[in-house]
Amino acid sequence: MNNILFIYPSWEERAFLGFKTDVEYPKIHTVYIIKKIKSLNIEKTSFYLKKIEEYCVSHNIQARFIDIETNGVVIWNILKKYISELNREDNVFLDITTMSRNIIWASLFFFREAFIYHKPNSYSDTWISKEPETPRLLFKHSGIIELGLPTYLIIITGYDPERTRQVLGYYEPQKVFLVIQTGNQLNNNIKNITLVCM
Structure with a gap:
């Protein structure tokens, strides 16, 4: 069983500081870092993305980057691909601190598909x-x-x-x-x- 974190860092310092808090407890094994190929404040965002990547290397955390575009259909399909790779036994954490709403809702949609409900034989x-x-x-x-x-x-x-x-x-x-x-x-x-x- 792995602890997995999904984040969407921005140009804000709290994106990195929050990430450091996220991975302390429980111990995170893999971080999925969602990033836009083109975005506003790309230089500042890249700075914090680099810090997150360096932190992962120094703390033995696997970092996986998910490159997305602005097209809603493309975002949907990319998130579906990565989230469908997860195992049911994994603990998944979604840090929505600087995440855009469309990514939050799309992610929650696919995580919902992993929910388990055992139907009774009869009512x-x-x-x-x-x-x-x-x-x-x-x-x-x-x-x-x-x-x-x-x-x-x-x-x-x-x-x-x-x-x-x-x-x-x-x-x-x-x-x-x-x-x-x-x-x-x-x-x-x-x-x-x-x-x-x-």
């Missing part, structure tokens, strides 16, 4: 899980919240209508968008009728 006909606590929306990931404005909810349901009712009762939204599974697998066609008619 319970009764409740799958109980949520006795107050329903909560994920902080900073639940849209725009402003006092006095009407509440709209987008709910992606499972097969537990009671939990959906609990959320509706607690937040009392003005409008609800209910997203349900389609198709006949897992008796969707029967269970969806129950959900819609709740």
